[in-house]
Amino acid sequence: MNTSINEVAALARKAAKGAGYSWSMADEVAFATTWLCRNGVEAASMVATHLDQISNIGVDALKLSSLTFPWRGTEKGLCSVSAGAVFSDLATEPDVQSTELIDVVSPMLLIPFVAYASQRLVKHHNSLTIEDANSNKLACLSSVNCDSFSANIAAVENHAWLHGLTRHNASDTKSELISDKKLSAGITHCTMKTCAIEALNDNPKPARHRLDIPSDTLDKLNHYASLTYAPATEASREGAGAGTTDND
Amino acid sequence: MRQLTRRMAAEQWQFSRPHFNIDENGVGYAVYTAAYPGGKASLVAFAHDLPDELRSDRVIAEQWDTTFSLFNGEPTAEDIQRLQNNVPLQEAGRVSESELTLSRANRSVRLWEHVVDALSQGNQPNEQALHDVGYLMRTTAVYGSGKFGAADREQLKSDLSNPNTFKAPFSVEMLTVYLIRTFVRDLVNHAAFCKGRENAIELSPDLARGLGIGNSTGLGMAPFLINHPVLISNWISAKEEAIARVRSIEQVTDDDVKSVFILLKRMQLLTERWQSAHPIQQKKLAALTNDLDQVEQYLTQASVNTAFYWNELTNWCEQHLSTEGQECMASLMLEPYAEMIDGLSDCMDDPISSTLRIDGTQTIETTSELIKTSFGWATDINWASEKATARCWYVSEEKLEPRLGERYEEPINDYEQPLAPARDAVAALNAMQSWDNKKRVAEFLVVHPEHRRTVQRAQWSSMAPYGEIRDNTIDASMLPIDLLRAKLSFFGATRFDPRSDRWVRICLYPGAPYPEELNTDNADLWIYPDA
Structure with a gap:
């Protein structure tokens, strides 16, 4: 189904709550979904897969346990949304600018938080990379074209260059370093760290406004979202509206 | 509304009616196009023959007298056909990125019949009757910003051909209603002509101008106030x-x-x-x-x-x-x-709230002070009492619309929507009490991610001092109509008329000049009726 990004984000938010996140963390899932979709990534399916894991394993088992390095959850893994949210909270702090993560579940969902962090680091002339255990770059996020820290998200979406994650960058040689497969599947070890700003792409794509959601993804997200809906009762029907006819 | 009519007059928008294909029974479609500097938008209106028993003012209705979509540009015959297949279904249909809004309206049966009867017999309707009701039709929803597949606001704002035309929040919704009002006037004249033929006359411009478009609004609007x-x-x-x-x-x-x-x-x-x-x-x-x-x-x-x-x-x-x-x-x-x-x-x-995330380097002390600035009053409430938490906002499985229930009488607590910022703020303050308040709030949030919303809102409040409702939105005595009125008043709605404690009717555009009479002299103060 072809949808607006707002629609996908609203659905992802409800689905995240239905799968077990708090509403606060569901907001973060919606943020990540919006960012990826606006950058041309079909994030709905990634989110649906991620929510399966959250639903199966439990939010608390995957939650970032503390700020002690390296960041980890439990033996079940580390939720990328949980880690990403905290990473963006502390983006300007020197101590998190080289952050190792262990056993990240759905690492693609880290990207929006790292992109936001990179935007906040612009004034320090830094961008952020995500590297695997062998120092291979998985993603590089930079927002050099943003004029200031207060540049709005539309600017970030236009200028945070996301390599190896979207097909339109495939011709970029640097993207060979990056494995989107690894980011989608889950990784055992990665590090988010600052690097000197690199102008990786001179032709950033404009933000996207539409997304085609595969029907199985839509079904799954609708299923999780439906867990937030209260079953209808007589009392609830009576509570909706003033009356049943509009003939006056 | 007045921002829009001022803009339309100042920029000399041109209005046309390229299609009006409504039959003898009042069934068919019409298109109204507004041409503004840099682009066009068209109301595609469908008129239906709705039996009285199906006319409901509730958002959960399934059929309406009229249904509408605002199309970005001028629709082709294929576009109109596509919309014909979807717009009458409203929530059950899909629109596309070419559409900006989705809406529907029902007649005020009482006034509609009176006006059609009078005009068909060559008489103007009773002026007092027009004043008493205020409108010939009332909408029960005007959906925008990406709902049901329509273009979202970000798409609208990124359209560089008209960066400012629809920058004002709800401006496409307000344009939709303005054009609906024109259509409804034309439709009532058409109905009178079909009934009276050579005896029929048109509604006089003065009487027509006094009519607005009604709107029935329920709880769906209340969460918007809290969420933005x-x-x-x-x-x-x-x-x-x-x-x-x-x-x-x-x-x-x-x-x-x-x-x-x-x-x-x-x-x-x-x-x-x-x-x-x-x-x-x-x-x-x-x-x-x-x-x-x-x-x-x-x-x-x-x-x-x-x-x-x-x-x-x-x-x-x-x-x-x-x-x-x-x-x-x-x-x-x-x-x-x-x-x-x-x-x-x-x-x-609001170009910034979506760009500003939590600053986790803020101390817990500073964050809690910000929370107290908005919600200090809420710390005096006994949140353990049933009265303070009597209500619960939830979404019903049946029609996916926001509802307000009795937490201790209905099985809804597990489905609560996050629409009680005051209660949540006090919970966050309580949780912060055992923390060293010189620590960074990010450390608190690692342990308590469920309080991220409260922290985010508190940080926004330092630049948005009027953002929080200083009242308990789940108290037993809370009146949702007050929330609704607050939002509707900024649209310029008049004749606020609560139908219950959670359902209101209002009127939009009564007194406003129609497209053919709009000019810079009459574009602004029309909201005040002239004797």
Whole structure:
């Protein structure tokens, strides 16, 4: 189904709550979904897969346990949304600018938080990379074209260059370093760290406004979202509206 | 509404009706196109033959007298066919990125039949009957911003051919309703012609102008107010800034005061026509009527040479009038000063809240102070009492619409929507108490991610001082209609008429010039009826 990004984000938010996140963390899932979709990534399916894991394993088992390095959850893994949210909270702090993560579940969902962090680091002339255990770059996020820290998200979406994650960058040689497969599947070890700003792409794509959601993804997200809906009762029907006819 | 009519007049928008294919039974479609600098938008309207028993004012209805979509550009025959297959279904259909809104309206059966009967027999309808109802049709939803597949606001704003046309929040929704009103006037004339043929006449322009479009609004609007604190704060800040500017005028002119006096008389007429069957609103209307009489005396007696005339008036209103009267005068006294305040309408968008995430380096102490600034009052509430948490906002499985239930009487607690920021703020403050308040709030949030919303809102509040409702949105005595009115008032809605404690009717565009009569002279003050 072809949808607006707002629609996908609203659905992802409800689905995240239905799968077990708090509403606060569901907001973060919606943020990540919006960012990826606006950058041309079909994030709905990634989110649906991620929510399966959250639903199966439990939010608390995957939650970032503390700020002690390296960041980890439990033996079940580390939720990328949980880690990403905290990473963006502390983006300007020197101590998190080289952050190792262990056993990240759905690492693609880290990207929006790292992109936001990179935007906040612009004034320090830094961008952020995500590297695997062998120092291979998985993603590089930079927002050099943003004029200031207060540049709005539309600017970030236009200028945070996301390599190896979207097909339109495939011709970029640097993207060979990056494995989107690894980011989608889950990784055992990665590090988010600052690097000197690199102008990786001179032709950033404009933000996207539409997304085609595969029907199985839509079904799954609708299923999780439906867990937030209260079953209808007589009392609830009576509570909706003033009356049943509009003939006056 | 007035921002839009001013813009349309100033930019000389051109309106046309490329299609009006409605049959003898009132079934068919019509297209109304508004051409603005840089683009076009078209209302695609479908008229249906709806049996009376299916006419419901609730958002959960499934059929309507008329259904609409605002199309970005001019629709082709294929577009109209596609919309024909989807728009009449409303929520059950899908629209596309070419559409900006989705809406529907039902007749006021009583008034519709009277007007059609009268016109078909060559008579104008009874003026009092028109005033009593105020509209021929009322909408029950005007969906925008990406709902049901439509273009979202970000797409709209990124359209570089008209970066400012629809920058103001809800401007596409307001344009939709403006064009619906034109269609409804044409439709009633058409119905009268089909019935009376050579005997029929058209509704006179003066009577038509007095009619608006009604709107029935329920709980769906209330969550918006809570979920968009920065936007709402920007709306209220614009109003407050306008009031502050006018209060700071040291010397007013005779003309300024005279123009407010004339508008006061028109406001008295509006109040006279404003009816409600709801006891609370009746009481408020009686107080407002009395207030306006008092203001009339005040204006007659006060010297124009009084320093800071409007400031003095405001202080006097605070001492002598009900809240209704005070708010009314706070709006009326702004009217002579368009040049001083109209620019504030550009500050009513919210371009930043989606870009500003939590600053986790803030200390817990600073964050908790920010929370207390908005919600300090809520720490005095006994949140363990059933009264304080009696209500619960939830979404029903049946129709996916927001509802408000009784937490301790219905099985809804597990499905609660996050619409009680005051309760959540106190919970966050309590959780912070055992923490070293010099620590970074990010450390607190690692352990308590469920409080991220409260922390985010608190940080926004430092730049959005009016963003939080200073009341308990789940209290047993909470009246949702007050939330609805707050939002509707910024649209410029009039004749606020609660139908219950959670359902209201209002009127949009009564008195507004129709497209063919719109000009810069009549684009602004039409909201005040002329005797």
